[in-house]
Amino acid sequence: MKLPHYKLGIDVGGTTVDLVVIDSTGYLVKSCKIPLTDGIENCIIKGIKQLFQDESIQPQNCLSIHIGTTIALNSLLEISSLYKVGLLRIAGHYPDVPPAYEFPARQRQAILTSFETISGGREVDNQAISILDRVSIIDAIDKLLGAGTEAIGIISVFSPLYSEDEIYAENIIRQHFGEDIVLTLSSQLGGLGFIERENNTLVNTALKKVMKKSFAFLAATCKQLGFQCDYFITQNNGTLISLEEAVNFPLKTLCSGATNSLIGASKLAGLSHAIMVDIGGTSTDIGIVENSFPRTTFKLANIGGIPLNFHLPDISVLALGGGSIINELAITDQSLGYRVFSESRSVGGEHLTLFDIGNLLNNKVTENNIRITSPEADMLMKKCLEKISHTANELACGLKLPVVLVGGGAETIPDYFLNDEIIRPAHFGIANAYGAALAEISGVLDQIVYLDKNVEETLYELEQRVIQKVIAKGAAPGSVRLIEKTLLPLYYMPNQMTRVVMVAAGILGM
Amino acid sequence: MSTQLCLHHIESLSLGATLLGSGGGGNPAIMSNLTRYYMETYGNIQLISVGELETNDLLVPIANIGAPLVALEKLPTFLAFDTIYQKIIVHYPNRRIVLMSAEIGGCNSLAPLILASRYGLPVLDADLMGRAFPKINLFKPALLNQKNDPAYLSDYKGNLLLLHLKQDMSLLEKIVRDSTVNFGSSAVMALFLFSGGQVDDYVIPGSVTSALQLGNALLSYSPDSHELDKAGIHVLGEGRINNIINNVKNGFLTGYVSITCADAVFKLYFQNEFLLATKNNIIVAESPEIIMLIDDKHGTPITTEVLKFGLKVKVVKLSAPDFWQKPENKKHVHYKKFDLEVHDEIAAL
Numbered sequence: 001m002k003l004p005h006y007k008l009g010i011d012v013g014g015t016t017v018d019l020v021v022i023d024s025t026g027y028l029v030k031s032c033k034i035p036l037t038d039g040i041e042n043c044i045i046k047g048i049k050q051l052f053q054d055e056s057i058q059p060q061n062c063l064s065i066h067i068g069t070t071i072a073l074n075s076l077l078e079i080s081s082l083y084k085v086g087l088l089r090i091a092g093h094y095p096d097v098p099p100a101y102e103f104p105a106r107q108r109q110a111i112l113t114s115f116e117t118i119s120g121g122r123e124v125d126n127q128a129i130s131i132l133d134r135v136s137i138i139d140a141i142d143k144l145l146g147a148g149t150e151a152i153g154i155i156s157v158f159s160p161l162y163s164e165d166e167i168y169a170e171n172i173i174r175q176h177f178g179e180d181i182v183l184t185l186s187s188q189l190g191g192l193g194f195i196e197r198e199n200n201t202l203v204n205t206a207l208k209k210v211m212k213k214s215f216a217f218l219a220a221t222c223k224q225l226g227f228q229c230d231y232f233i234t235q236n237n238g239t240l241i242s243l244e245e246a247v248n249f250p251l252k253t254l255c256s257g258a259t260n261s262l263i264g265a266s267k268l269a270g271l272s273h274a275i276m277v278d279i280g281g282t283s284t285d286i287g288i289v290e291n292s293f294p295r296t297t298f299k300l301a302n303i304g305g306i307p308l309n310f311h312l313p314d315i316s317v318l319a320l321g322g323g324s325i326i327n328e329l330a331i332t333d334q335s336l337g338y339r340v341f342s343e344s345r346s347v348g349g350e351h352l353t354l355f356d357i358g359n360l361l362n363n364k365v366t367e368n369n370i371r372i373t374s375p376e377a378d379m380l381m382k383k384c385l386e387k388i389s390h391t392a393n394e395l396a397c398g399l400k401l402p403v404v405l406v407g408g409g410a411e412t413i414p415d416y417f418l419n420d421e422i423i424r425p426a427h428f429g430i431a432n433a434y435g436a437a438l439a440e441i442s443g444v445l446d447q448i449v450y451l452d453k454n455v456e457e458t459l460y461e462l463e464q465r466v467i468q469k470v471i472a473k474g475a476a477p478g479s480v481r482l483i484e485k486t487l488l489p490l491y492y493m494p495n496q497m498t499r500v501v502m503v504a505a506g507i508l509g510m
Numbered sequence: 511m512s513t514q515l516c517l518h519h520i521e522s523l524s525l526g527a528t529l530l531g532s533g534g535g536g537n538p539a540i541m542s543n544l545t546r547y548y549m550e551t552y553g554n555i556q557l558i559s560v561g562e563l564e565t566n567d568l569l570v571p572i573a574n575i576g577a578p579l580v581a582l583e584k585l586p587t588f589l590a591f592d593t594i595y596q597k598i599i600v601h602y603p604n605r606r607i608v609l610m611s612a613e614i615g616g617c618n619s620l621a622p623l624i625l626a627s628r629y630g631l632p633v634l635d636a637d638l639m640g641r642a643f644p645k646i647n648l649f650k651p652a653l654l655n656q657k658n659d660p661a662y663l664s665d666y667k668g669n670l671l672l673l674h675l676k677q678d679m680s681l682l683e684k685i686v687r688d689s690t691v692n693f694g695s696s697a698v699m700a701l702f703l704f705s706g707g708q709v710d711d712y713v714i715p716g717s718v719t720s721a722l723q724l725g726n727a728l729l730s731y732s733p734d735s736h737e738l739d740k741a742g743i744h745v746l747g748e749g750r751i752n753n754i755i756n757n758v759k760n761g762f763l764t765g766y767v768s769i770t771c772a773d774a775v776f777k778l779y780f781q782n783e784f785l786l787a788t789k790n791n792i793i794v795a796e797s798p799e800i801i802m803l804i805d806d807k808h809g810t811p812i813t814t815e816v817l818k819f820g821l822k823v824k825v826v827k828l829s830a831p832d833f834w835q836k837p838e839n840k841k842h843v844h845y846k847k848f849d850l851e852v853h854d855e856i857a858a859l
Contacts, residue, residue, distance in 0.1 A: 093666040095585040097547045123694040124580050129667075157584050193582045195543065290820060298805045298812070298821055399750070451758050488579060488815060489758035496758045499579060 006062045007508070009437025010047070011260060011430070012040055012069040015338065018433040019047040021057060026267070026438060029057060031430050040071065040214050045221055052225070059226035064508055067243075068234040068260040068436040071214050072207045072250040077304050079106060081210040083151035083182065084113045085202050086144030088137070090120040090156030090165050091194075092130030099198050104305035111206045114147035116140035120165045121157030124448070124497070129157060132165050137172045151182035151208060153201040157194065161448055163187035182208055189251060190446050192499065196300070196309030200251055203306060207250035215247055230474070232508075236310055238263045238293060238435070239442035239505050254303065257432070258313045262287045262294040264435025265406040268425035275392045275401045278431065279409030282335040284318040286391050288401070293483065316391050320384065322355040322409035329376060331384060345370040357381055358412025385417060406431035442483070442505035443469035450495040451487075459500070466504045475506030512562060515555040515623070515633065515718075520546055522725030527619030528811040529724050529743070529828070530717070532800045534783035535616015535642030536578035537813065544586055545623045552627040558608065559635050560715045567706035568605040569713075570598060571638050572621040573612035575663070575686060576696040578815070581617075586666065590698040591625045593664040597672070598700065601660070610634040612649065612701065614717040615642025615783075615800075616813075621698070633718070638702060640714035640831030641800050643843065644762065644782045646686065647679035650833055651702045651712045653842060658682065661701040665693035714831045724828075731809025738826065746787065746794050746825040747771045748806055754817045757851075764849060767803070767817050769825055776825050778803065779850045780814045786845040787825060791856045795827040798834035798843045802826050 005024040010017065013036070020031040034047040044067070052059050075081050087099050099115050100108045118140050120132025144152060152173065156165040166185040173181060184205040186197045219231055233246035238259040246253050265276040266289040278285040288295040296311035323335035323344075336343055336353055343349035346356045346365050356370040357377045367373055392403055402421050405413055406428040418424055427434060445466040449458055463482055470480045484503035489496065515523075524538035549555070563569075572591070574581065598607065609622035614637040626633045638649040646652060655677060663671040663686060671689055675682050690697045704712050727741035738745060749771035756765035762781050769776040776794075779786040784801035787794050795801045803812040806822040833839055841847075 091585075093584060093587055093589075096588050097543045097585070101543055101547065121584075123584070124577070125694075127694075129584075129694070192579060194585050195582075295820055297807075298810060298816075298818055299808065487756060487758065489763050496760075498758050 006057055007437045008048070008051070008062055008065045009433040009435070010044055010065065010067045011432035011436055012036070012044070012067065012071065013432065017043040017047055018430045019044075019051055020427075020430055020433045020437050021051055022434070022437045028427055028434065031427065031433070033430070040069070041216075041218050041221070044218065045225075048222065048225065059222075060228055062227055062229045064230050064232055065222070065227070066232045066234060066240060066436040066439050068256050068432055069253060070257045071210055072254050073257065073303070075207060075210040076203065076254070076306075079110045079304075081213065082110055082206040083209045084148055085111055085151050085153050085205045086113050086141075086147060086149030087115040087153045087155070087198070087202060088140055088144065088169065089115060089117040089198075090132055090154070090169060091117055092119040092121050092128070093157070095194070100202060102195075102307055103199075107304060107306055111202055113149045114144055116143055122159075122162045122165065124158060124161075126162050132168060134172050137169050138176055141173055141177060145177070151184075151205045153184050153186070153198075153205040155186035155194070155198050155201055158192075159185070159187035160190050160192050160197070160446060184208070189249065190444065191309045192446075193309055196307060199306055200308055203308065204249055204251035208248070211247045211250040215243060219243065232439070232441075234260055234436050234439045236312075237442065237503070238439060240439050240508065251308070254308075255301065255312050258285065258287065258315055259294055260432045260435040260439070261285065261406070262289050262313055262435070263292070263439065264431035264433070265289070265404045265425070266292060267438045268406065268427055268431055268434055269402075269404040269423050270425075271402060271404065273401055275396055275403045277388055277392065277403055277405050277410075278407040279405060279412070280321045280407050281323040281340060281409060282319070282321045282337050284320045284388060284407075284409070285315050286318065286388065286395060287313050287315040288395055291483070314395070316395055318387060318391055320354075320387055322353065322358070322412050324354045326352045326354065326357065326380060329380065331380065331387070354380075354384060354409070354412055358414065361414040381414065381417065385413070385422075440479075440505045441470060441473050441475050441508050442503055443473060445469065445500070445502045448497055448499050451498045452496040462500055462502060466502045470504045470506050474509055476509040477506075480504055480506030512556050512558045512632070515557050517546060517549050519722060520549070520620070522722050522729055523619055523718070524725065525728045525811065526721030526723065526725030527614055527616060528813065529728065529802055529804075530619075530640075530721055530800060531615035531642040531811075531813065532783040532802060533778075533780055533814040534644065535613065535618065535813070536574070536581070537815075538617045538620055540578060540581045540617045541574070541586060541620035544588070545620045545627075548588065548624045548627045552630075555623060555626045556632040557635050557718060558632045560709055560713065563608065563634070563706035563709055564606065565705065565707040566605065567608050568598075568602050569608050569610060569634060569704050569706065569709070570622075570700050571610050571612035571702050572625070573618045573699045573701070574621055574696070575699045576690045576693075578617065580695040584666065584694060584696055586696070586698075588624055588628065589668050590664050590666045592628075593668045593670050594662045594698060594700045595625050595629070597662060597670060598703075608632050608634050608706075610713070611637045611718070612699070613637055613639045613642055614714075614721055615639065619718070619721055634713070635718040636713035636715045637717040638713060640717055640833060641798070642783055646683045646701070648843060649702060650714060651704070652679050653839055654711050656702065656704070656708070656711050658702050660703070661699065663689055663693070663697055663699050665697050669693065714833055717831070728804070728809045728811065731804075733806055742828055743826050744828070746827055747774060747776055747789065748822070748824045749776065751817060751819055751821045751823060754819060756814075759849060762849070763814055764851065766851075769803070769823060777854070778825065779845070779852055781848045781850060782814060784814065785848050785850060786852070787827065788854070788856050791854050793856060793858050797845050797848070798830035798840060800828040800830065802828075
């Protein structure tokens with residue numbers, strides 16, 4: 001019997017769902033695009049049926065399904081389909097500043113119903129700040145539910161190191177208020193820094209609503225179609241988490257869109273260091289991939305005005321795309337967007353766009369069709385590439401890196417502009433889905449250790465632990481390696497107490 | 511002339527103070543939400559200059575002490591500050607209290623503002639250091655052998671330790687450190703209290719205004735602008751962080767960071783603070799000069815705790831406050847007085 005060896009990558013975008021099937025060598029076997037006209041799950045199913053309709057590939061030979069989605073991001077930006085969250089603070093020193101203090105008023109009102117602070121929480125050395133008791137938990141939750149709370153966030157001091165107080169509170173709440181109450185423990189989202197972790201907890205809890213709704217039936221439907229594989233969602237750093245984890249921790253998927261596109265472009269071009277240019281209909285995203293992972297910004301993420309504790313890919317956005325309108329031989333910031341296919345001169349419309357210029361230079365239309373000469377078109381295309389390379393150079397800051405063009409709009413660039421430095425890889429229109437199909441699985445370790453003696457051994461032991469964690473999630477052992485290692489000493493602490501953060505990643509095993 | 515410190519000053523004060531921290535001093539973000547919250551409720555703060563002090567004023571320098579990472583998790587509270595204040599008004603009845611930051615570099619720049627806003631107390635436009643250094647014996651009054659009795663140490667539960675120590679800074683340092691650990695590694699301190707008449711022996715004047723001006727320059731930052739130079743921020747070069755070596759040594763973050771430019775390699779050596787900068791192994795800045803990296807894209811100052819591989823940065827320096835430029839003071843903070851690991855052959859300019 002042949003072992004399962006295909007991976008299915010799916011990108012749920014704003015206008016289409018893209019699907020690709022790759023084999024164990026990363027070779028792209030099949031792909032398709034489904035317009036997002038129906039519910040997300042329906043479109044995914046439609047695409048899967050299309051890819052697997054003939055006998056050449058069988059659902060049971062599919063090892064895993066990887067989905068990249070911006071559902072959570074859109075829901076947060078649009079402030080729609082969010083749970084109303086009540087927050088339980090277990091913090092015996094009673095912080096003065098209320099939760100969601102830095103949120104814009106609209107987001108705060110939509111997300112936070114009310115909060116309660118109760119005694120408990122830990123010091124950095126695991127001593128109790130004060131005692132957490134059952135009665136105060138129940139009283140607090142009663143008050144939160146009375147204020148219209150639909151889901152609960154729980155945070156206690158130093159829970160990323162000592163999660164017992166949060167777990168105790170969860171148990172009491174489930175016993176007393178029912179097993180199916182929706183809640184998030186801040187320790188499950190990790191990261192020291194009370195305010196950012198609290199913000200993460202609030203946002204994550206609120207987003208559970210839309211994720212539950214969007215992926216309620218996917219696994220069951222796929223099973224009916226003959227799939228016996230695991231389901232994964234790509235997370236912010238471009239690696240995979242299980243579908244179940246993504247439904248419980250939508251925050252982890254919040255910014256995976258840009259990451260997928262960067263990783264997909266890099267993999268399509270076979271380059272681990274490059275400048276990625278994703279040309280869409282209205283805008284172009286430019287970012288940098290180093291060591292196969294996107295370069296991230298120095299500042300922490302701020303989404304819809306809400307400060308969160310992770311780094312986003314460092315991306316520059318240009319108002320330039322296939323639909324960009326050309327006026328008096330200059331490229332404007334206006335775009336026709338999707339109307340390019342109905343209103344541009346190539347299809348008999350009124351507006352001259354970059355799409356038309358590309359068509360002329362690619363000999364798909366004539367000078368008469370679009371009422372512009374070839375030398376003029378060539379000059380405009382050069383201007384367009386100059387704009388892109390100017391921004392790319394700014395991002396690269398002196399590094400000499402090849403430029404990889406992907407996205408639907410990349411088609412407008414004529415072949416004679418391409419060379420060793422400007423590459424347009426095959427399948428450039430489905431980079432995101434390809435990136436998802438090739439995504440690796442990762443694990444994080446974040447803990448405080450004593451580094452006063454046996455430093456090397458302690459760090460080696462932690463490295464092995466995070467690597468084993470990734471193997472346990474299904475990575476092929478030989479492919480797992482450390483991709484991040486940070487040491488942060490705690491000043492004024494005895495025995496050189498140090499916070500160690502390590503991230504390892506590997507390829508999902510065969 | 512007195513001015514008002516308003517809510518909108520907090521951002522520029524924080525940015526400027528981070529720059530003056532020379533890479534250390536803790537992130538003012540630890541304090542900024544609490545400060546804003548109190549100022550929203552209780553209003554603006556009067557900032558007075560050294561010249562406006564009366565002889566009989568009681569000056570109270572305030573500092574947060576402990577591990578910045580702990581304060582990010584166990585948030586500072588009003589109670590810790592208030593515990594000290596309530597004791598001081600009992601010890602010093604009928605005195606006008608003027609608060610001040612003990613250390614302008616880093617998060618301590620905001621330390622006096624919560625009490626000042628809550629009780630309508632003035633804040634002095636000065637501090638005891640003019641930048642950030644990691645030890646109590648490097649406060650100006652410590653170098654000038656000024657009295658430090660009593661000193662107050664409180665925690666976020668309202669515990670208070672009152673210290674009556676002789677002039678022994680290393681004992682004070684030890685007791686404060688040990689007590690801070692027992693207080694959960696995050697505490698508030700009032701130290702080197704003095705009278706208006708003694709101001710010359712205690713303070714570096716004008717440091718709040720200076721932080722505000724530096725912060726404003728960073729707020730209006732753009733990568734190609736020449737505004738930095740006008741504000742006294744001298745750009746030594748720009749490039750990319752291509753190596754970060756750090757170790758934990760005796761409770762300090764020690765190591766160096768290399769920045770590769772078109773024509774040179776910078777190395778910045780640190781022990782919490784950046785203390786020495788070389789360009790192709792020739793010294794281009796050294797303590798007490800203030801050495802810093804700023805994010806080339808946004809102008810955000812980068813402390814030694816958040817160095818990021820691959821980031822494009824500008825290497826900048828600021829002159830040391832006048833006090834530190836005097837040879838008798840300078841010698842105490844020469845980079846060789848710190849525990850830097852400099853293995854390269856380096857030369858003076």
